[in-house]
Amino acid sequence: MTEILPNIPRAVTGLAEWLACVVYIVVLPRRWGVVGTVVTVAGGLVLLVGVQLFAGTLPQYLWTLGMGLAATSMLAFVAVATTVNLRDAGYVTARAFVLAELVASLEWQIHTFYFHPEPGVTTLFPTLALLAFYAGAFGAAHMLERRHFDSTAPAVGPRMLAIAAAMALGTFALSNLSFVTPNTPFSGELSREVFYIRTLVDLAGYIALYAQHEQLRKQRADLEVAAMDAVLRTQHDQYLAAKRDIEAVSRASHDLKHHLAVIRAELDPERRGRQLDALEETLDEFGAAFDTGNPVLDTVLTSKARYCRSRGINFTAVADGAALGFVDVMDLASICGNALDNAIESVLRLRDPEQRLIRVAVFNQARFVVMKFENYFDGELRYEEGELATRKTGDMHGLGLKSIRHAAEKYGGEATFSGRENWFTLTVLLPIS
Incomplete structure (x- = not known):
């Protein structure tokens, strides 16, 4: 049964x-x-x-x-x-x-x-x-x-x-x-x-x-x-291109001595004025060079500052680059490049040119290197599934911040962001090894 x-x-x-x-x-x-x-x-x-x-x-x-x-x-x-x-x-x-x-x-x-x-x-x-x-x-x-x-x-x-x-x-x-x-x-x-x-x-x-x-x-x-690797390679390529630009600027600076000699020898005040104007334009074009004590940081800041100048963005940076000597070239280029690219993209959306402001600070604090990237923004931070929502679309959606966080965590550090009084702040904290 x-x-x-x-x-x-x-x-x-x-x-x-x-x-x-x-x-x-x-x-x-x-x-x-x-x-x-x-x-x-x-x-x-x-x-x-x-x-x-x-x-x-x-x-x-x-x-x-x-x-x-x-x-x-x-x-x-x-x-x-x-x-x-x-x-x-x-x-x-x-x-x-x-x-x-x-x-x-x-x-x-x-x-x-x-x-x-x-x-x-x-x-x-x-x-x-x-x-x-x-x-x-x-x-x-x-x-x-x-x-x-x-x-x-x-x-x-x-x-x-x-x-x-x-x-x-x-x-x-x-x-x-x-x-x-x-x-x-x-x-x-x-x-x-x-x-x-x-x-x-x-x-x-x-x-x-x-x-x-x-x-x-x-x-x-x-x-x-794969996408993060593409971002890193892009940032490194930008760094190499910027380095070549700075080398070209360095070569051009040697020619300034000859220009000055010609201007001193010019007796016609009108022609001398035109030559001075031309020299000033040349200086404006190449005048955004930085000397922070770190050649990688110098290259990235100089490249981004020149780009900001051409777009009417007020860019200021106070940085102690010597403190970043322990950071790999690719990682430093990734952190700075992605942070500044995001900041530039954000301020370019602002209609008021007076609000297009970007500030960078790098300094030592209690056995840590602090890297701050600030930019003015006109909205509110939005979050999706616990992550900062980006306005970008496509396959590279949000990979900039992920790449920055990944690079910081590689050194036992962290990357945080906040928004207060229309200022977006990305802070990268790296312990000094």
């Missing part, structure tokens, strides 16, 4: 779905503070358990409708508790749904092996065992998923969302196929056999979704490294 085992209680399923959502909510950027999040999470528990209990009252032919309501409730819970967009919330919900199915199925399989035909969760020990198992399983899931998100949104596209949704739907359909009909090559006939199939299929589905996200992270990391 075939043993008929009870299915997972609806309240237990709702609890698993709630805990699966919580696993992802705590690793995503949250919409509310501590109190608001606690209230939202408590409301989510009532919602998901309530939906499962309601679905249990529906006729058998509306079983899929009940599961659809549960998935929709999970989506709403994630969307309300976090700041991710609807597409990301759908992607996370697909993963949470499969995780909930896996943990609930595995726990109930163990539960029925040890406690059936005992009353089940109505007795104290099985209930404590269930809670302990859920705590361990979802705690382990949290440890795995924390490295995937770490308070950042997944930022998936329509294709990734469709793949995740198809995986979740396929996993759910195959794992529950035996409950619908045993007359397929993928169905089981015995109760325990059905439970094994459900658990194994759910495990395969979770592994597939986990591997999908790992591949997504790897692709993004490769693209970001």
Whole structure:
């Protein structure tokens, strides 16, 4: 005689779905503070358990409708508790749904092996065992998923969302196929056999979704490294070009002695005036040279100052370049080049030429080198997923600040930014080794 085992209680399923959502909510950027999040999470528990209990009252032919309501409730819970967009919330919900199915199925399989035909969760020990198992399983899931998100949104596209949704739907359909009909090559006939199939299929589905996200992270990391490398190479090329310009200026300065000799010998006051005017224009063209004690910083500041002069930007810099002797050429060029490029791009958007102001300061302070880049701006700082939102578009979106932060962290330092009274300040702090 075939043993008929009870299915997972609806309240237990709702609890698993709630805990699966919580696993992802705590690793995503949250919409509310501590109190608001606690209230939202408590409301989510009532919602998901309530939906499962309601679905249990529906006729058998509306079983899929009940599961659809549960998935929709999970989506709403994630969307309300976090700041991710609807597409990301759908992607996370697909993963949470499969995780909930896996943990609930595995726990109930163990539960029925040890406690059936005992009353089940109505007795104290099985209930404590269930809670302990859920705590361990979802705690382990949290440890795995924390490295995937770490308070950042997944930022998936329509294709990734469709793949995740198809995986979740396929996993759910195959794992529950035996409950619908045993007359397929993928169905089981015995109760325990059905439970094994459900658990194994759910495990395969979770592994597939986990591997999908790992591949997504790897692709993004490769693209970001390639883009950052392109930024570094561009900054280095700019540095070399600026260095050549300064060498040309140095050669031209030697010719000034001959120009001065000609001017001194000129007796016609009118012609002498024209020659002086021409000399002044030459000096204006090459007069933005810096001598900070660091040739790399001199080159970058001189190049950017000349560019600012040609665009009507008021550029000032007070820098002790000798303190940056321990910083690699590529890293220093990347930090200064990206910071000044961002500042120049920002002030060029200002309509009032008097507001086009950029200030640079480099100095020692308590065994640290402080690099400050300030520019006037006319808006408010916006943040997306915990990062400063850039106005740039395309593949290089936001890579300037990431490149600066990466270079600073290479030396055990940090890069921070702030906005106050229409001044944007980027501060790079490097410990003196």
